[in-house]
Amino acid sequence: MSWIDRQFAEFEDRVACHEAGRLWTYSDFLAEVDRSTELLAPAVGSKPVVIAIHMQGTLLALAAMLAVARLKQVALPLSPQATLAERLEQQGIAGACFVLTEQGLDSTQLSRASSKWFGELAKREHAGLVLFSSGTSGEPKGMLHDLDALLDRYRTVRPRGDRTVQLLLADHIGGLDSAFRTLFAGSTLVVPEARTAVAVGEAIQQHRVNILPASPTFLNLMLLAHVPEKFDCSSLEVVAYGAEPMPEGLLARLIEAFSKVSLQQKFGTSETGAIRIKSQCTGSLFFKIEDSGVEWRIENEELWLKTSSRILGYLNADESSLEADGWYRTGDLVEVADGGYIRIIGRRSELINIGGQKVHPAEIEQVVAEIDGVDACAVFGQPAPVTGSMVACVIVTTVDRDLRSWKRMVRNHCRGKLADWKIPVSIELRDELSLTDRLKRA
């Protein structure tokens, strides 16, 4: 019996999950892992194969993943919201031989993936996990995790009695981290009826949720939908945010709306898994990496991480960010403060180069967000004549004002606060804040 099975057996009658009107105890959950194992065992051999997991239910997908881990195979969790084309593309890149759904196990007729990394996994006699990064363009990037090493990072989780909202799905490292951290602590996962602000408000009220992990964009949607006023959120103790930069203005609004709640920043990458950090104080975006399993350093303003849970490699992408000695170049640029505290400024790839001068989108977003009527904004570079790139900005607003007036308002507001070359040139207006599948700003 593995440490995982022992852990769950011990939690027995405690509630593992509320999902779609059903209550799951830890015994129920363990029985589901057993059921999936029995289903999979006859189909797989000694050489690891990739098994795609396509389940509507989050807890079922997690049980299937743990069954794959037991059998030392490779799991490919697919988003229940992905289109057929997206699923087929991911299965093709990963070379998934089987698909496990609520209806049972099917063969895909695909041949086994040829990546050298599967051989490395077999040598270690470890299970694997394929995740895809949410790239904005081109083919999605498939990465192979050592699932044993990833799970091992939760061995020291101490028992707790939390009730945590599970918003992200099992196809995402952030979703897996909050699910594992909850389950290995014997706490309760609360899966909302839908991934909307209102459904989350209802779930918090109904199940007396005390921990809410969410992206800044989703939290902003909750404020725009007046969730803290419309629902009883008095059970909330911790709001954990991460996955994308937190605008300072939004953080201040959250502190005001959730005055009795501790706002905690989370940090991690798809390539390393979650990293334990400690914020300087509530309201500060500076944090310190406090994780015994993690080494870190800063090279050229870029954060480098080294953990035992780093991916083995990519299935279809350039591996220059993965150093042979185990370091991972995150692509995140950071600012360093006294006492070893750091703050993420943005992605190196998102820097906007205007005639040789560089600016981070976040610096501009923060100033634009101060303007009355701006619900959210996103700044990015766009090709331009003469200067190579120019600053473009999408503003989400419900204020009825024409583009010309918005442009003048932005210019007037930004002049004196930003150098003229950083002021957005192109502005696009939207009336609704849209989200990606991973709940980041679209």
Add this chain to the structure above:
Amino acid sequence: MPKAEMLIMPNSEEVETLVIESVRLLAEDFDLAALQQPNSASALYGNEGVLDSMALVNLIADIEDAVSEKFGASITLANEKAMSARQSPFLNVKTLSQAVLERIGS
């Protein structure tokens, strides 16, 4: 909606009025004293022009937006051709108006 139905073909005076108004607003936004009261002969970029490259990029975007709003035409003022033309379209209000008119018509 098909663009052709909304397209209003302006004459050269209407285009020049739009360019002058765009220059005037830009000058106001960025405190460009020399262009507070622009006219057809006002120099813009290059030679005696007072715009720097950033102001030029802003002016181009402003005019493209205004043309789209007023005449329903989506134009690109600064393409490779414009940047390498023997006579730059960005020299003064007159040459720029001419370039805008050509783009709307093409």
